[in-house]
Amino acid sequence: MTKKVEAKNANVSYKDFQALHDINLVLENEKIYGLIGRNGAGKTSLLSLLAGYRKATSGEVEMVGETIFENEKAMSQITFVYQSDYKDNHDTIHKYFDLAERYRPTFDRTYAEQLAKVFQLPLNKPLKTLSAGMQSAFQVTIGLANRTPITIFDEAYQGMDAPTREIFYNEILEEQSRYPRTFILSTHLISEMEYLFDEVLVVHQGKLILQEQVDTLLERGYSVTGPTHDVLEAVSGLHVLNEEQLGGTKSVMLYGELTKEKEDEIKRKELDIGTISLHDLFIHLTKEGL
Incomplete structure (x- = not known):
């Protein structure tokens, strides 16, 4: 199994605060990674690096040997799903599907519409009018249907109730069977989600203190x-x-x-x-x- 993403001595600083310290990791193809850490541990900062949303203050973050940040080719292979505020968003889910279909070559509209039915999402209502649970379901729908080689979910499913989260978890496993890729799932719902993970990454006080196969760790x-x-x-x-x-x-x-x-x-x-x-x-x- 070949490596997909590698971080080499990556650091992130915000003015006088160092959010990440010397991160070294290798993520392989076709694995589901669980990223866990306490509040403020640096999980979102790390995911922003891996998604190419932020440049490392020092060190490197690469995909198959190429720097990810400001690399159009690399970033086109990544979907980063995180909690968003749609309170002023008048666009409909249908319009978002149109945009994804136009700009994401791997987007599967048929699958997206199937997920929308499963999650009971109204395609023609403005996102601002939807409940927090439906907005979360919309986000994971886009993340799954994009079918990019790297798909990152940063607590994007928090608004869902337990039955809806279970549907999402099942879809992760089904998708990994149908279209294998690298998934990274950041969560506080460890007991609920650990069965999904092939490997777990533990971040503590800005440091990656552990990367291990779940079975070995247990x-x-x-x-x-x-x-x-x-x-x-x-x-x-x-x-x-x-x-x-x-x-x-x-x-x-x-x-x-x-x-x-x-x-x-x-x-x-x-x-x-x-x-x-x-x-x-x-x-x-x-x-x-x-």
Whole structure:
């Protein structure tokens, strides 16, 4: 699988504030990436770089070896969907489809109209008159139907209710099967969306602290529960993320490789080994960093 996008020591500064610090990453073709981070971590700044909307203060962001920023050829292969304010927009969805069909060679109008029916979008009403949920559904419709090689969604589905988001998630998977591409999904809805991701990127305080396949990441997070003394002995020297105590029972959340030797020790002590969700791992990894 070939790489599609690469960032090399990319930094972004706004006057005296550095939003991104030495970002190095490689995104491959035909993968779905989940981008997660706390509020203000730098997610939107990073996505703006990857979409070519912003130039790195220093460093490089490239698509197949070519700089993305102000590169018409590269940017034509990217769709960046983010929350927009349509309160003064009198255009209809139908008109937006006309524009997309004119300026996006990969735009599939038939698919866009199918999605509009699924999302129950009125094609001839001004966008300003639509609910927040319908506006979000319109945005993801454009993003999906553009069918560009790189499709980025920056929390653009926040206005949707749960059933509508589920339709969107299913469409992501179906589209990846029909027209494989690179998807990047920025979200706070980690528990709801983690099944979509092939890899996860974690941004914390402007730094990319982790890029890992989801399955591999989840294997590195685990819990050990049992009598306090035995648990403390078993986890000595390991990377502890969190501890909880209930009476004489202790549960410890850990991050790192569980070696066969350590696993055998835990089992000899008859302690319970449990799994940790991506959501919980994210909370504790960004609480203290790696």
